[in-house]
Amino acid sequence: MPLKFNISTPNLAKLIKLHLGPEILKNNNAWEILESPLSGRGIFAVRDIDAGEVILSDIALTTGPTSTSHQHICCVCYKTLEDIDRDIQCKNGCSLPLCELCSNGSSHSTECELFRRWKPKEPTQIIPQLLRFVSIVRCLFLGDTQRKLLLALQANNDKYYANELQKVAQCFANFPSDREMLEYFQYSIAAFNTNAFEGSCDRQQMENRGRVRALFPLASLLNHQCTPNADHYFDSPETLVIIATRPISKGEEIVTSYTKLLWSTLMRKMFLKMTKHFECCCPRCVDPSENGTYLSALFCRQQGCKGIMIPVQTKTLQPDWRCLTCESVFPHSKMARYQDFALNTINNRINACSISDMITFINDMCPRFCPPSNYVLVEAKLNVIWRMSRATTEVFTEEQLKCKDRYRAELLELLEKLGAGECTLKKLITEERL
Numbered sequence: 001m002p003l004k005f006n007i008s009t010p011n012l013a014k015l016i017k018l019h020l021g022p023e024i025l026k027n028n029n030a031w032e033i034l035e036s037p038l039s040g041r042g043i044f045a046v047r048d049i050d051a052g053e054v055i056l057s058d059i060a061l062t063t064g065p066t067s068t069s070h071q072h073i074c075c076v077c078y079k080t081l082e083d084i085d086r087d088i089q090c091k092n093g094c095s096l097p098l099c100e101l102c103s104n105g106s107s108h109s110t111e112c113e114l115f116r117r118w119k120p121k122e123p124t125q126i127i128p129q130l131l132r133f134v135s136i137v138r139c140l141f142l143g144d145t146q147r148k149l150l151l152a153l154q155a156n157n158d159k160y161y162a163n164e165l166q167k168v169a170q171c172f173a174n175f176p177s178d179r180e181m182l183e184y185f186q187y188s189i190a191a192f193n194t195n196a197f198e199g200s201c202d203r204q205q206m207e208n209r210g211r212v213r214a215l216f217p218l219a220s221l222l223n224h225q226c227t228p229n230a231d232h233y234f235d236s237p238e239t240l241v242i243i244a245t246r247p248i249s250k251g252e253e254i255v256t257s258y259t260k261l262l263w264s265t266l267m268r269k270m271f272l273k274m275t276k277h278f279e280c281c282c283p284r285c286v287d288p289s290e291n292g293t294y295l296s297a298l299f300c301r302q303q304g305c306k307g308i309m310i311p312v313q314t315k316t317l318q319p320d321w322r323c324l325t326c327e328s329v330f331p332h333s334k335m336a337r338y339q340d341f342a343l344n345t346i347n348n349r350i351n352a353c354s355i356s357d358m359i360t361f362i363n364d365m366c367p368r369f370c371p372p373s374n375y376v377l378v379e380a381k382l383n384v385i386w387r388m389s390r391a392t393t394e395v396f397t398e399e400q401l402k403c404k405d406r407y408r409a410e411l412l413e414l415l416e417k418l419g420a421g422e423c424t425l426k427k428l429i430t431e432e433r434l
């Protein structure tokens with residue numbers, strides 16, 4: 001089969017239904033695949049859908065561990081491997097982390113054999129690039145329908161994806177040089193980077209599972225909007241569920257966000273351009289006030305002025321900035337330096353401070369150099385709520401608990417202004433399951 005499978009949209013829909021099978025399709029019929037005015041193919045509602053309703057469930061083509069987990073997980077069942085000092089690598093010498101149960105099962109044997117044949121140069125180390133490559137190697141083992149689906153997905157061309165394969169090749173003494181196989185890997189890397197979902201597959205935090213990276217043929221057709229009408233969660237490592245965050249009318253395109261909801265417009269634009277190769281022109285992106293949230297805002301650089309500055313043009317990545325009070329205009333280069341300063345100062349603290357120092361820093365220091373609406377400060381507050389809801393031994397003062405409640409109320413108000421509806425972030429903040 002040639003690399004890249006050209007298929008009409010109706011035939012792609014048939015193939016996806018074949019992949020999902022009748023049992024899964026039974027309660028999975030609120031959607032259809034059509035050409036999208038946003039880009040290529042998209043998913044559309046065939047009936048009115050309520051907020052909170054499940055729109056669709058999708059079954060992965062392949063899954064694998066992510067490279068960024070702070071704790072090692074089994075690369076087959078994704079359960080966290082408790083004691084990192086214990087021998088957690090595959091007993092047969094492929095170098096991948098594996099739990100006791102999966103090391104005795106058969107699911108890992110084919111990829112294990114390949115890894116051993118390619119000879120990892122550092123077999124006693126767990127190398128992040130190789131963890132990320134597991135999901136790509138598994139594309140070799142797809143059945144006919146699943147392979148056709150993989151090759152029918154959009155796969156953006158990017159020189160960094162070639163680097164990704166090169167870096168993997170350098171980790172092995174005997175990596176294949178066969179052109180067909182390398183092209184298949186290259187294509188699979190591009191398809192993953194364009195379409196894959198990453199997330200925790202332990203929604204209830206009961207199974208002790210880590211983060212997974214997976215490619216879903218139907219959910220890969222979801223286009224992006226910065227204020228989306230749908231969100232997702234992993235029901236298991238192989239199952240992705242898409243839910244409506246607000247009521248969706250029959251005929252409306254179902255869209256998710258590829259970025260974090262609380263990022264500023266410039267941050268989202270840069271991320272989408274660099275990683276997904278498009279410029280978003282949704283209503284949120286063209287509103288300089290960012291739905292009245294002023295997530296980009298920085299203090300005016302004019303001496304004596306206490307106003308806030310926002311980017312004035314919405315189409316460029318290097319806009320001029322204008323003060324809403326004194327109307328001074330500053331070039332992006334100057335404001336970008338100032339934004340970087342705020343970002344680095346706050347992020348350095350996030351990584352190094354205790355929770356109580358972080359609260360003091362947010363309340364007493366940040367207002368001197370960063371408007372409260374700026375997305376970096378918003379993310380810092382989110383981080384405090386997250387750490388406080390996870391802390392099991394620390395005892396907080398009444399004052400600190402009040403701060404947490406205030407941050408929560410501010411964040412919920414922000415999500416309301418953005419029209420984010422019943423999104424996963426709102427649920428996590430409300431239920432303190434961040």
Ligand SMILES: C[S@@+](CC[C@H](N)C(=O)[O-])C[C@H]1O[C@@H](n2cnc3c(N)ncnc32)[C@H](O)[C@@H]1O
Nearest residue numbers: 038039040041154195220221222223224276278
């Ligand atoms: C996950 S795919 C979405 C499905 C894709 N439309 C297709 O036909 O397979 C992601 C790609 O779709 C395109 N895309 C998604 N949302 C878009 C939007 N709002 N505006 C322009 N292009 C978009 C971009 O090229 C992006 O890299």
